[in-house]
Amino acid sequence: MDANSLDNISHADPAQRKDREDRWQQVVAVSAALFAEKGYEATSLREIAERVGMLKGSLYHYINGKSDLLVHVLREAHSRGVLVLTGIAEREGRALERLEDVITAHARYIFTERVFTAGFIEAHRHLTPDRAREFDLAERNYRKAVERLIARGQAEGELRHDIDPKVSALCLLGFLNSLHGWAKPASGLTTRRLCDHALVMGLGGLRKA
C-alpha cells in the first residue's frame, strides 16, 4: 500500500480501517494468484475486482494502475519469503543450526506459498529495472547473509573448509529456488518430506565428513 492510501485510511475509524486493510490484503493475494495463473498481461483490473467482490473503480483507492500491483505482489512475496529468511540467517546462535533453519524455512516457503512464489516470478518478469531494484537488493542481502553463515560455519569448524562460501551460497539458493519447478503439494509430497530432503541434499555437501 503506498503512502497516499495509508493516509486515506488513517482518517477512517478503526473498524473501517481494519476492513480496508483486509480488502487490500485480498486484492494483493488475488493479484498474485491471477498473475501466476494467467500471466500479468492477461489479467485485468476488472477481474481482480470481481474476485475480491468490489467495483473496479474502488481499486483506484489503493493503486493508480495495474502496474502498481506488480510492486505490491512482489513486496508481499518478499515479506513472506526473502525478508523472513534473511532474519533467520542473521539470528543469534551457531551457524550450522541457523543454516538448517534457513534451508527448512526456504523449502517450506517455496512449497506452501506457491501463489506468491509463482506470482513473484511472473510479476518480476514485467517489472521495469528501476522498480526491480528494491527486490534485487533484498535478494542480494539474503544471499550475502547465507554466504556469511557458511563462512561462519567454517570458522566454527562444522562446515568443510575447501568450499567457497560465495559459490556454495549461490549453489544452495539456486537449489532451494529450483524446488519451485517440480515440488507441488498436489504430487502427494508432504511439506515434512520435502523439507527433510532439502535439508539432506542442501546441507549434506557443506558439512564436514
Added chain:
Amino acid sequence: MDANSLDNISHADPAQRKDREDRWQQVVAVSAALFAEKGYEATSLREIAERVGMLKGSLYHYINGKSDLLVHVLREAHSRGVLVLTGIAEREGRALERLEDVITAHARYIFTERVFTAGFIEAHRHLTPDRAREFDLAERNYRKAVERLIARGQAEGELRHDIDPKVSALCLLGFLNSLHGWAKPASGLTTRRLCDHALVMGLGGLRKA
C-alpha cells in the same frame, strides 16, 4: 535436419554434402544464439541467414519456416546435453562413480554450452505441446536413469538409505539446472571450480556419512 533435406544432400557429391552439413550446423547454432539473445519472436529468418552468410531463401533448403528451427535447436541441445548425460548414467560400473560423472558432466554442460542451454529454454517456451513431447520424454528418461542410479547406489551400500530416489533425483537435477541462472564463465568462475562445487553440493547429501 529433416528427412527431405537429408535426401537432397545425398544427391550431392561428398564435398558439397560436407559443406551443406557444416552450413546447417551453423544455422542451428546461430538460431540458438539469437533465440537466447533476443528471444524467438524477435529473431527473423533474414537475421539468421545474414549471420551465417547466406541468402534468406537458401534457408528453405533446410526448413519450411522459423518454427521448424525450434525443434532443431532443441534436438541439438539435447544431443549435446540430456542424451549424453543419460548415456553416462546408464553405463557399466559402480553407481557412485557414474553418479559423480553425471553430476560433473551436467554442470560442465550447463556452464560451457550456454548458447544451447539458453536457446533450449527459449525454444521450449515456444514449442507446441505436441512438438515438445519428444523432449519432455527424453528429460523424463534422464530423470528415471538418475533415479535408478541413486537406488543402485543405495543397494551397493554407498548412498544413504533414508532418502527417496525419486525425490532425490528431482532435487539433484533441479539443482544442476539451476546453475544456469548464475554460473557464467564471465564471472571469473572456472569450469573446474564450478564442477568441484557441484559435485560436493550435489553428491554430499546422498553419500553415507
